[in-house]
Amino acid sequence: MSQLRNTDSEIFQLIKNEEKRQKDVVRMIPSENYTSAAVMEATGSILTNKYSEGYAGKRYYEGQEFIDEVEKAAIQRAKSLFGADHANVQPYSGSPANMAVYHALVKPHDIVMGLGLPHGGHLTHGWKVNFSGRYFTPVQYGVKKETGRIDYDELRDFAKKVKPKLIWAGATAYPREIDFQAFGEIAKEVKAYFAADIAHIAGLVAAGVHQSPVPHADAVTTTTHKTLRGPRGGMILCKEEVADVIDKGVFPSLQGGPHNHTTAAIAVAMKEASTPEFVEYAKQIVKNAKALADELLSHGYDLVSGGTDNHLILVDLSNRDIPGKVASQALDRAGLVLNYNMVPFDTRSPFNPSGIRLGTPSVTSRGMKEEDMKFIGTKMNEVMSNVDNDDLISKVKNEVTEFCSKFPIPGLLLGE
Ligand SMILES: Cc1ncc(COP(=O)(O)O)c(C=O)c1O
Structure with missing residues (x-):
């Protein structure tokens, strides 16, 4: 990236900032991933x-x-x-x-x-x-x-x-x-x-x-x-x-x-x-999604369809009285990144719906396993039960950054 740094330090710096964000947070938007350096x-x-x-x-x-x-x-x-x-x-x-x-x-x-x-x-x-x-x-x-x-x-x-x-x-x-x-x-x-x-x-x-x-x-x-x-x-x-x-x-x-x-x-x-490693990766995505779903269920969250068969979980927060957007923004402040989402038969608007959507493709690419999903689910619950408590959210953010440091992101190309 030395050429980019010399030609356009502004864009270089923004990419570096995004790289750090991708390292320091738990990325659970189900449509995202980390590609390899070769890709x-x-x-x-x-x-x-x-x-x-x-x-x-x-x-x-x-x-x-x-x-x-x-x-x-x-x-x-x-x-x-x-x-x-x-x-x-x-x-x-x-x-x-x-x-x-x-x-x-x-x-x-x-x-x-x-x-x-x-x-x-x-x-x-x-x-x-x-x-x-x-x-x-x-x-x-x-x-x-x-x-x-x-x-x-x-x-x-x-x-x-x-x-x-x-x-x-x-x-x-x-x-x-x-x-x-x-x-x-x-x-x-x-x-x-x-x-x-x-x-x-x-x-x-x-x-x-x-x-x-x-x-x-x-x-x-x-x-x-x-x-x-x-x-x-x-x-x-x-x-x-x-x-x-x-x-x-x-x-x-x-x-x-x-x-x-x-x-x-x-x-x-x-x-x-087409490699055996990828087959293992795909199996682990599903195992992780099930483990995360189970953890959320154990804290009383309502999951659309009751669980998951794939990489994705849709949480209906209607019974918690926290709109999806409030939850997703509080979670984002804690380094737990996902998106707010409509749930079927939602009575709220698409801009402030009742649900959140999350998935495991990215965390699995970082090598996280079922026990790590327990940690993530527990921290999600702490945040969603305290969306107005900035001190608690800052504490969780530090724990999440520390947790993420154990899982290097694949495809890391950029020098310091
Ligand atoms: C089911 C499905 N089809 C199509 C797309 C569109 O893909 P793109 O954003 O690359 O246009 C998406 C994107 O999230 C999707 O979820």
Whole structure:
């Protein structure tokens, strides 16, 4: 980083500050992680200098002999890791990957079905303020009030009634395993395309810790930077029958030149994700999430669906009378970083909802285990029971910093 320090000390210093923050706090935002140094080196490489609109062997610019090989390696590794017929590694991120699927499989105003945002779905699955809710006709399903889970019989009845052209499975705040096979069968029954968005759980799917949608879905989209632990990016896996429309849905329908430095880093992340160590990592993410959920339950917290099967926990604080935002801000002051979140059937507003959302991908990347989750859960409870007690929060912050010093962050590249 010496070049950056000399050229732009302001940005250098801000990066250093963020590095220290990432070292000193317990990061539990479930969509975040720590990439490896190898992934960051590829991301920071000279591949950022190259334009390469098109696909390997069919580009609109010269000088592609090495870029083509990089993209082919990323595609090959993605196909083999997930057992897919075809992969497109060019989407700039998760939202563009989803938009490309809309471009490929449906037309404007078609009926599209997805999990509602307040029930854990993503903006791009048909939420009204998003392109997906504005340019298509969204119908949104939810989870059952009593269980906090998707009810597949109700889903089938709903799909038969509304006859969507495209059904999305996948979520941004759903703590339970998704039955992709059931989704696939329902989509077949109603003659809809089925797209699965595994942005959050891709690492768990790659490691075989969560069932894979690949055999059941026409298209599977993902980000590459959450549990998969790669660079900020996106990817689409699909069946051979739709490969051509999916590729065209990305380029030229949506994007221009692919971000080749990201493509290289995705290839590196896929290589890392195909190792036995990554499988252990993914298993530990789930073990840690269960241990943290158990600790929170033992302190009387109400968890949506009663617990977790994956990397994520959604805590409903309605019975504690602390709004999610108050809790998340107090926790942040104590170095316990997560986000406030709507819970299903929330009576509060999205800007000050009843829940908090947390997860274990980052803490697991630092090597934390079940006993460490007990410490984190205990400290969370201390803070959430004393949100106005600044002295106690400062004391917890010191304990958290001391605790974090035992777990070096992966991928640390920056010199002093
Ligand atoms: C399920 C799901 N899909 C898509 C996305 C969008 O990804 P991005 O923020 O990279 O556009 C997210 C982001 O959190 C997500 O949770």
